[in-house]
Amino acid sequence: MHPENQAPTSSPQEVLRAFREFARTTLLGHDAEFDSGAEPPLELYQPLHKMGLLNWWLPTEYGGAGLGLADSVDIVSELAYADAGSAFTLLISILSSSMVSLYGSPELKEEFLTAMTRDGGYSAALGSEREAGSELINLTTTLTRRGDNVVLNGEKMFSTNSGFADYLVVFAKSAGEREKAASYHAVLVPRGTPGAQVVKRWDMIGLRSAGTYQVSFADCVVPRGNVLNGPGLKIIEVGLNSSRILIGAIALGVARRIRDVCLDYAITKPLAGHTLIENAVFASKLGQMEMQIEVMRNQCLTAAREYDDVMAMADPPAEFLRRGALRSALTTKMFCGQTGWQIATVGSEMFGGLGYTTDLPISKYLRDIRAVTIVEAGDDVLRELVFRRFVLPPNRRI
Ligand SMILES: Cc1cc2nc3c(=O)[nH]c(=O)nc-3n(C[C@H](O)[C@H](O)[C@H](O)COP(=O)(O)OP(=O)(O)OC[C@H]3O[C@@H](n4cnc5c(N)ncnc54)[C@H](O)[C@@H]3O)c2cc1C
Structure with missing residues (x-):
């Protein structure tokens, strides 16, 4: 738990109780507002950050609560009972942050995971493209090496949370690798990096309190160290x-x-x-x-x-x-x-x-x-x- 945050509870049962209480008092009963398609109500989730429970799975060494996935099942079920879109917003950072946690360099983890627990941020994963959703092998976003940097170019069709995320984990393909598996990369792009731009927020038929966005990359340059280790x-x-x-x-x-x-x-x-x-x-x-x-x-x-x-x-x-x-x-x-x-x-x-x-x-x-x-x-x-x-x-x- 980050020291600036209140240490709410210790046992997983108490954490679950805190989430249930939050879901019932803050989210439940507001179906029409959540279904209106308004901007994702991030301010509503601030109490979770205050309790040190936003991104509750982040490891303790980066200031997180370090809860396991089995503990997370009932947490997500409680959130979704009250509003599925909020549950989706709150859980989906696990996809990108767990990839950073498992395959990022020590420096990347220290910088981005610690910031997430300290500031209560979000992250997003960008795989899907127009011709590559279920089958990412078809993706066309390119990664080009330029000195100590890599350059991304392409368009990502759907990405939840990327309109407000502190970092994006983007999937791209480089040319010229001998081994096919080695040509696909996961790259961390910090928020505000020039060349990364949200094109639009999709008007989804469900999960309407969440935000899913189309994002483009035009000569978006990040340090080579932001590429996660592995295929x-x-x-x-x-x-x-x-x-x-x-x-x-x-x-x-x-x-x-x-x-x-x-x-x-x-x-x-x-x-x-x-x-x-x-x-x-x-x-x-x-x-x-x-x-x-x-x-x-x-x-x-x-x-x-x-x-x-x-x-x-x-x-x-x-x-x-x-x-x-x-x-x-x-x-x-x-x-x-x-x-x-x-x-x-x-x-x-x-x-x-x-x-x-x-x-x-x-x-x-x-x-x-x-x-x-x-x-x-x-x-x-x-x-x-x-x-x-x-x-x-x-x-x-x-
Ligand atoms: C609310 C929402 C949030 C999302 N958030 C994200 C996100 O954060 N990051 C991200 O990267 N993506 C995100 N996506 C994209 C999502 O992961 C893809 O839409 C999904 O994987 C389906 O891919 P697709 O849209 O390309 O459809 P396809 O996979 O192309 O499906 C279209 C049709 O083709 C059929 N089809 C495809 N392949 C086969 C096959 N091999 N055999 C038989 N039939 C096949 C399907 O059954 C379907 O009928 C989000 C989507 C939604 C709706």
Whole structure:
């Protein structure tokens, strides 16, 4: 915890309680404002910084709270229960900062991770391009070496948090490398570097309190030391392990919220001389939802524990490079995204015609949860990856 911040709590249970309290008192009940498409409400998240809990996963050696991924599952679920867009804004820096933490030079880590905990900043990852979203091997942003610097040129289609992030981790390709894997790089670009420019903020249909931006790079020069150590495509696979698991936890939180609004509605909805809550079909639907929610949470926790186990090994950067994408992280995002979508469908039907209007928040939850199977590679691509890496006989795996 950075010394300037209040040390709120020590145990993960107390931290979770602090997040739950924050989510319920600051975020919950403001669906319409969060859904308005206004600028990301960063000032609302300041209390987390004051408690030393913004970017709660950052290592203690850089002033962070150092929480593990298993502790993060319920934190994200609580945040997403109140507002999925806020949960997305708050967790997505884990993708870029964990890549810096694992593969950045000691100087980069000291400068940028310490600043994040001291100042309460955000970071962003920029992989996707018009022709390279799920399949980053197609990216066209170029990296050119110039003396002690590297120069970036290209256009990044989608990047969450980059409109206000303190640093960007940009994926680019250099020409002339003999080995293909060595031609992809992850480069840290500090905020305000000339040549890096936000083109626009996308008007998304869900997660509308988050900010996702298109960013261009025109002769953007950064020191060579800002290039992370290791093959870029592997580095992003590793980084995506943590964010994919926590994006699964967004679906978990939204699904819990849908269950609860359905329950509230059923208590008052008149039906054939009774109320909906007394109806056996309703009971069956909510029983099914509870089963799905329980399994989503268990899957998130299993994957998060596997991640934490690797982080506890002697050399996590090397072990992660060896493993790449964890099967459990891939299946968590897919399973939670698909199951969350099923829950949202049942939930939206529950409210009849009103469920199809914007008068009720269920439409927001449906749009929010839609993102889970799209961001960080769509399900078609992940299914193929799971097949190639984990289903094919070992001698045929790619
Ligand atoms: C809210 C939001 C936030 C985002 N934030 C970020 C961010 O911070 N950083 C970042 O880099 N990106 C970000 N993205 C981009 C996101 O990761 C990509 O949109 C996603 O990976 C899908 O890639 P794509 O858009 O290129 O679509 P594609 O992958 O091109 O998908 C389009 C269609 O092609 C199909 N398809 C593609 N490949 C295959 C295949 N191999 N086999 C079969 N079918 C295939 C898909 O199933 C789909 O039907 C964000 C996107 C959203 C919506």
